[in-house]
Amino acid sequence: MDKKVPEGVGEKLARLRLKFRSKTEGELDQLAEIASQLTCGDQARPDMTESIASAYSALHRLAGSAGTFGYNELGDHARVLEERLKPLAERLSADIDKDSDHREEDTQQLLEVIAEAQHLRTLLDGTVEPMEGKPGHQPRDSEQDSEVAPDIQVILCGLPEKTAVFLEQALSNYGFLISRMDVESLPLAEKTRMAAVVTSEDELARVSSALEPSESAGNASRPPLLCLGRQDDFNSRYSLAEAGADAFFPEPIDAPKLAERIERLVNDQNEPVSGKILILDDDEYLVTRYCTVLENAGFCVRAINDPETVLSELSEFRPDIMLLDVRMGAYSGTTVAKLIRFDPEWLSLPIVYLSSERDKHVQLEALAKGADEFITKPVSDDYLVRTAQIRCYRAQQLNELLIKDSLTGLLKHSVIKQEVENEHARCQRMSHVSSVAMLDLDHFKAVNDQYGHRTGDVVIKALSNLLRHRLRSTDLIGRYGGEEFAVILPECTTDEAQKVLSQICNAFADISFATPDGDLSVTLSAGVAALNAFASGSDALDAADQALYERKTSGRNGVTVFHQV
Template identity: 30%
Template sequence: MSTARNDKTLLFLEDDRDLQALVCTFLRDRGYQVTPARTAAEAREVLQSKPVDAAIVDGLLPGMTGADFIRELRKTKPDLPVLFASAFWKDLKSHELLTRQLGVARVVHKPYRPEELAVWLEQLFAVAPPPPPPQESQDEEDAEPVDDFAASLALLSADYGAKLPERLATLQALLGKGRHGDAAAMEEAYSVVHKLHGTAGSYGFRDVSITAGALEDVLRPVKTGGTLDWARVDAGFRALEDRVSLPVLAPEPEQAVVAAMGTLLVVDEDAAVLADARRMGEREGVRVVTASTPQEACAAVEKQWVDGALLHMGGAGLATASALRAMEGHQSLPLAFSSTSGGLQERVNAAHAGASLFLPRPFTQQDFATAAERLVATRRLERAKVMVVDDDPEAVRALSQALVSDAVEVVGLENAYGLLDALAQHRPDLLLLDVQMPGPSGFDLCRILRLTPEWQELPILLITAQVGLEFRLAAFQAGADDYLAKPVLKEELRARVHARLERARLSRERTERDALTGLMLRRPFVEAVATRLSEARRSEKPLALCFLDVDHFKKVNDQHGHLAGDRVLMRLGRLLGARFRREDLRARWGGEEFVVALLGETPESAKEILSRTAEELSAMTFEGDTGDTFHVTFSAGLAVAPGDGTTLDELLRVADARLYRAKENGRNRIETE
């Protein structure tokens, strides 16, 4: 379906047919009238035959460069907006030639996505986003979650707007002192205006931000030691006063909503239990989504984020757990089970299925509250952490509110001098730095972090009111990954931050996860087990460590092919990844060897849990490279701290010896002694 929003006409000069077809299709779907050309001659014909609103020019054309074509174009169309696309042209002189001498509006570096090109075009034409479609009424069960961010931001904007007259009065008083020679007051006045420029737009007061920016330029001699033009200062203040005095629409009272503590999926075949769970959720501030079958549960999780699931052990509870954990991105979904008996075998089954909690049935309000709090807290540990550094508390508040979500946690810092200590304490996944702060600037902090081995890979985004060429080059030379212009648009902020976080996550996955099985590699596993051992000692709980090895794996490769062997390892890795609790650790140790660490399990319970995994693996049918079918089993050795040792080395030696004994005793078995 087309999403047409404008009638702008574009010339797209690109000799790559595939890229041309892709981009033309995408931009036409966005409502642009796109005329393609593959050579300069074709482009000249287009320009002579019809008016165009902008041109997209590739840097390398048949017979000439894109820069030469633009130079020629400027003789007849000096003001035509041009986007220049190239895999080269990234040095300082190239930027100066393109932007200053040839008037290029934007340099787009290849490879680029069509969506990126559309963003620059929208900025070029200042295309307003379309109004949201009217929402259709829905049943309560199917209603989408309320946009807590939009409502919260509306309340924050109203609060910010209510404080603007007070800030203006403070500024007026400071300027009055400054007029009589108080240099400190003028420094403070400049700071107030600078913060208004950077923050007001983020709260929806864009005109106030722009006017404050103009006044900031007038006050800049305060920072450079120059002479102020008080007539311009007075005019700038009056313009700002006019903007602040305009009526501000406050949000309607019904927009205020209370954010739920989290979202819990409750799966039970008993409708009365589901109704009780919904009522309990309302009392605890937890959004409850209900389902009565595994199919309904999976459909619910596909539609919305859930922090955890509470399942009935009877009926299809185990099947539901298996189905949920098999879904992409939910291999570690926190689970809890409820049961009327709660015997040892049911608890072992629950632990194997991945449950971290076991509730009596029927469960009380307190039981439900405990389960919800633990499941939500566990899921939130997966959230990425962003640190925002800005000396303006309002800016920290606005940026934090724009970013915080189920997937992102935000930590604010208003004192740049405490950055290194704060990084060590919070260990964020991404850093947002304001460029202009008292003391070290964002550039200075960026350089310091890039010289510190621990933080050299930390994604850093700079926030600034200056976005000229010199700033951009300085930002990247200081080590920044990206920058955002004030006033910060929340949609752009979210998009850029999420893109950087996803790239960082993928980078960690490559260094910490085995590509074939998806399990941890040896080094991160060793580090994680050290933490689990410390936890076990503090809580006086056992920790079971199991070495397991695929039986006759060499024969699998020799008889059925190496690709078949890879399929065995991949499916075993997925099986191990989808079973057990979130706090349990699984890793590929090397070759066909795997290792599992289970916190709080005795030799007997650990063996029972792993035996279920062994049964699942032996029931799987594998296909060889020539189409033949076969089955596999594994052997395992189990060691449990503190009885078999208190260090990882001791446990590994004992588990390895017992694995060797399991193979000597006929394979397809788990040795615990």
């Protein structure tokens, strides 16, 4: 079932469509005027090169954009006429035979094209049905960004008792909320609260069937389904994938890898793909529509029409992807793409061409000059949004490899330090009060020495998950060192920070880690400082570190706030 356009967006697209129609009517009137002048005496005739360029430009625009606004037949017909006029336009633009004996032949050819172009007016007038947009994802409520992330609820279903007991203990260590359920109860459960379901290969088919959304659930998707199995070969994996599994783990179960996979699948499903998109195109109506559709799908979009500003816009906006028109008046999009690649900083920026060019050889040549994909206009709203989602998601995945710690998924040392400086600058600029905290696991060396680094990694991963689940989505968390973490809490006083971090310390102390030598509990110490009370972010970090040291020397397992003497 198609999603309805939210109130306001449909009206905006309708107004934009009327503006496009009005501009198209004006361009078709200009073509008629050119034809009228060409049939007059020689003295009244306009410049042939200018006339052909004007007619070709109008047909090229219609071929690329008419379909996007719902005038599909008009766009198809304009493309045929554009292709007929293209060789003549290219010859004259290359200064070949401008004043030769070809003038009368050129005039006749142009007149024939313009005569057929008058049919475009009929197609324009005959298309009266309204166009309905499909917005894709809704923008997230900004207020929700400040809420604490919900616990990830993992359902264990159809597992042998021994396996269920092991996973209930092991996955709880990572901050997941674990529940057991039989297959018969799944259809009655509130699936919207399920983050993931873990089952066995013997029960996979039944569980998958029970999780399928009902008709009353609309477009609701089922939670990720992870399957445990005995055999690990191609045919077994193929059968499980065909039966509905989203991930497979052979026995004996590697709990850390299972926890990491659950978190990845849940994040991929629950977080709508968004990002920053820079558009460079000189068709104002088309760009406005692209912006409307993409912004409604949750993207942050900036549009420019002057190629000379592209480098400054890239540096300021720092987009995840760029959409680039191939023909922009005197400028070539392929040359702009090549120019952007001069700077090593933008070598990995995904650049997607938008053009009405359909010649595959021309497209390949364009791609060879610096872009990653070629989308042929007209572009439907759904296709545009889906392309942006795929490209942004891939770009963000690659970026995560660069900025996030591989074990915890938290920001790396250098990145969190820079974010501290960024938040400090924001505090100075906006007069906000924010806090920064340093956290450290107590007696962690003894944990590694007695239980091994594998258990130590489980403890670190469990703390990182707990921090993610208990802090706001606007808070930033980084792995500062081996067992040391840094947290930025925007618009949060030190008293508020102390309160929430104390709750986290208590919750972490209650976690019991199963080891071959018995259960293990680990405590946590933290130091907090006010970002806005210092001359720089690094000074605030040092103060938080001093407060952490004070907590360590006064008993550990708690939170100390830095107070200047």
